Amino acid sequence: MSKIKTLFxxxxxxxxxxxYFTLGDPNYNDSIEFGKTILDNGADILELGIPFSDPVADxxxxxxxxxxxxxxxxxxxxxxxxxKAIHDHKPETPLVYLTYFNPIYHCGISKFLDHAKESxxxxxxxxDLPFDTEESEILFRELKxxxxxxxxxxxxxxxxxxxxxLSKTSSGFIYYVTSFGVxxxxxxxxxxxxxxxxxxxxTIQLPICAGFGISTPEQSNQISLYADGIIIGSAxxxxxxxxxxxxxxxxxxxxxxxxxxxxxxx
Amino acid sequence: MGKNLPGYFGEFGGRYSxxxxxxxxxxLESTYQKLKKSKKFKKELEYYLKNYVxxxxxxxxxxxxxxxxxGARIWxxxxxxxxxxxxxxxxxxxxxxxxxxxxxxRIIAETGAGQHGxxxxxxxxxxxxxxxxxxxAVDVERQNLNxxxxxxxxAKILPVTAGEATLKEATSEAMRDWALNxxxxxxxxxxxxxxxxxxTIVRDFQSFIGTEARAExxxxxxxxxxxxxxxxxxxxNSIGMFHAFLKDKQVAIYGAEAGGLGPKPGExxxxxxxxxxxxxxxxxxxxxxxEFGQIVPAHSVSAGLDYPGVGPEHAHLSQIGRVDYRMVTxxxxxxxxxxxxxxxxxxxxxxxxxxxxxxxDVAKDLGKKKDLIICLSGRGDKDxxxxxxxxxxxx
Numbered sequence: 082m083s084k085i086k087t088l089f090x091x092x093x094x095x096x097x098x099x100x101y102f103t104l105g106d107p108n109y110n111d112s113i114e115f116g117k118t119i120l121d122n123g124a125d126i127l128e129l130g131i132p133f134s135d136p137v138a139d140x141x142x143x144x145x146x147x148x149x150x151x152x153x154x155x156x157x158x159x160x161x162x163x164x165k166a167i168h169d170h171k172p173e174t175p176l177v178y179l180t181y182f183n184p185i186y187h188c189g190i191s192k193f194l195d196h197a198k199e200s201x202x203x204x205x206x207x208x209d210l211p212f213d214t215e216e217s218e219i220l221f222r223e224l225k226x227x228x229x230x231x232x233x234x235x236x237x238x239x240x241x242x243x244x245x246x247l248s249k250t251s252s253g254f255i256y257y258v259t260s261f262g263v264x265x266x267x268x269x270x271x272x273x274x275x276x277x278x279x280x281x282x283x284t285i286q287l288p289i290c291a292g293f294g295i296s297t298p299e300q301s302n303q304i305s306l307y308a309d310g311i312i313i314g315s316a317x318x319x320x321x322x323x324x325x326x327x328x329x330x331x332x333x334x335x336x337x338x339x340x341x342x343x344x345x346x347x
Numbered sequence: 348m349g350k351n352l353p354g355y356f357g358e359f360g361g362r363y364s365x366x367x368x369x370x371x372x373x374x375l376e377s378t379y380q381k382l383k384k385s386k387k388f389k390k391e392l393e394y395y396l397k398n399y400v401x402x403x404x405x406x407x408x409x410x411x412x413x414x415x416x417x418g419a420r421i422w423x424x425x426x427x428x429x430x431x432x433x434x435x436x437x438x439x440x441x442x443x444x445x446x447x448x449x450x451x452x453r454i455i456a457e458t459g460a461g462q463h464g465x466x467x468x469x470x471x472x473x474x475x476x477x478x479x480x481x482x483x484a485v486d487v488e489r490q491n492l493n494x495x496x497x498x499x500x501x502a503k504i505l506p507v508t509a510g511e512a513t514l515k516e517a518t519s520e521a522m523r524d525w526a527l528n529x530x531x532x533x534x535x536x537x538x539x540x541x542x543x544x545x546x547t548i549v550r551d552f553q554s555f556i557g558t559e560a561r562a563e564x565x566x567x568x569x570x571x572x573x574x575x576x577x578x579x580x581x582x583x584n585s586i587g588m589f590h591a592f593l594k595d596k597q598v599a600i601y602g603a604e605a606g607g608l609g610p611k612p613g614e615x616x617x618x619x620x621x622x623x624x625x626x627x628x629x630x631x632x633x634x635x636x637x638e639f640g641q642i643v644p645a646h647s648v649s650a651g652l653d654y655p656g657v658g659p660e661h662a663h664l665s666q667i668g669r670v671d672y673r674m675v676t677x678x679x680x681x682x683x684x685x686x687x688x689x690x691x692x693x694x695x696x697x698x699x700x701x702x703x704x705x706x707x708d709v710a711k712d713l714g715k716k717k718d719l720i721i722c723l724s725g726r727g728d729k730d731x732x733x734x735x736x737x738x739x740x741x742x
Binding site for chain 2: 132133134135136137138140144148151155156157181182183184185186187188208209210211214216233234235236237238239240243258261262263
């Protein structure tokens with residue numbers, strides 16, 4: 082059984098908290114500290130972003146994070162080193178990668194997955210790899226043999242037929258995109274968010290975690306009443322952006338924010 | 348959707364875009380399939396192409412170039428004479444008609460040299476649609492005349508400052524806008540790139556170029572040309588020119604891509620020479636990228652060729668060897684720009700100047716009594732300031 086499935090079946094929480102941040106922003110060693118802090122303060126699953134030069138599904142905050150990260154020398158060796166250090170700090174918490182398909186393809190799917198698994202990764206989120214591509218099918222098979230998950234995105238625009246088809250090559254959880262557009266903090270969500278998530282729960286037999294736009298404890302609390310998990314990226318990345326030049330300050334701001342969100346969905 | 352189905356060209360193409368766009372791409376595909384078969388749509392498109400764009404564009408025999416180069420007879424397919432001065436208007440009209448049919452009142456576009464932005468702003472004005480054009484901040488500077496024209500037509504330019512602030516970043520930003528406004532907006536992709544069905548749609552709307560050139564040449568010469576040449580950035584004018592000739596095995600086909608300043612990464616946009624298979628802006632194609640799959644900034648003297656990817660059909664044509672793609676440096680393009688201007692009295696776009704450089708070599712190789720058509724994709728008014736600046740640097 083996959084580590085994510087075990088986690089959701091454990092009933093350890095009402096709703097999982099899934100924070101995200103981009104590796105290498107502002108540098109790889111600080112990422113290790115940020116990762117440890119986030120794990121210590123209540124992440125149930127941690128999403129680590131592998132930077133890609135052209136993140137079309139991301140808004141300005143994560144775009145800037147990626148640009149800062151890529152000012153460092155990028156290498157998969159460095160990505161896996163940092164991942165392993167974060168994993169070793171709290172091995173029981175599942176780590177997943179969020180990245181675009183091109184770096185994975187370029188590394189080679191098998192090689193990438195072997196190294197990712199060794200580093201503690203248990204699943205992948207790839208915003209530009211739709212489920213109905215040959216590459217996605219290959220990836221799903223390769224992940225399955227390694228007991229890793231392929232986490233697909235479902236959006237408010239996804240039709241029922243497509244959602245049903247998607248469930249065949251999805252595992253772990255569904256990343257439900259709460260609103261149209263790209264990642265980034267939002268004040269309001271669509272009025273039918275609750276209904277959409279309920280519909281998804283009835284259609285796909287996987288936990289439904291909501292992301293894109295969530296940033297405050299109030300929003301997390303409200304959405305956790307009906308979603309199986311809350312994914313937050315841009316708000317965390319903004320803390321790193323604003324405090325990243327001072328590691329101690331950034332670590333303390335992250336700790337405070339993560340624990341607040343965790344408390345809001347408990 | 349899978350390999351060998353429409354949407355793929357050999358192993359290239361497909362749809363690798365964020366999930367939020369999938370329904371819109373499906374709607375676009377089914378609408379286009381429907382409209383393609385509709386006589387009314389065909390008639391309407393032909394009406395605008397004839398009465399607004401000025402099609403068919405002429406096929407000009409370039410007597411002085413032929414004499415100067417001393418080889419094959421040179422013919423020019425005059426897309427520079429279209430309304431707005433380039434081939435881009437063919438596709439902008441076609442896609443605006445599709446958008447109108449789908450009930451979308453807002454159109455967005457990305458632009459490098461500004462010709463596609465200009466064409467989109469033009470059709471936006473003509474059809475009364477809200478128009479947004481994403482343009483790299485660097486390109487807003489170097490293609491200032493087109494940027495001004497776009498604004499004058501009532502469209503809004505949103506300069507993109509991320510990364511290299513050129514076409515790649517403008518394309519990413521247009522995709523993000525589309526993701527946010529997908530229910531009200533149509534994204535008029537300007538080149539034969541992007542997720543399926545864009546490469547096919549853009550090719551189809553540009554295929555008038557080759558179809559007309561082939562028919563006109565045949566009518567006047569009772570035979571087919573021996574070779575055709577066009578420049579390739581994303582590759583819309585070239586795929587439009589090539590498509591009608593692909594099955595004519597006796598016609599040699601050449602593409603000219605931007606060799607820029609040299610072979611080092613970051614110095615060129617020669618995707619078909621140096622690119623490797625990858626995924627960018629929704630399509631699987633050849634891309635200039637580093638050993639880790641990060642996209643390397645492209646460079647060309649011509650803003651319209653300054654893109655690190657290429658249309659997937661070109662990637663396929665290169666792989667199967669049907670088209671011979673050659674690199675042309677900035678300096679060579681600049682020399683050809685000046686030569687054609689002075690010899691033929693036609694100021695070509697800097698993009699097209701790349702095609703002229705390849706054509707000169709091909710014409711010499713072919714020798715006399717052979718015929719070569721160059722797709723003159725656009726006029727060079729937009730490039731005059733930049734050329735003068737570059738000539739100043741040469742001194």
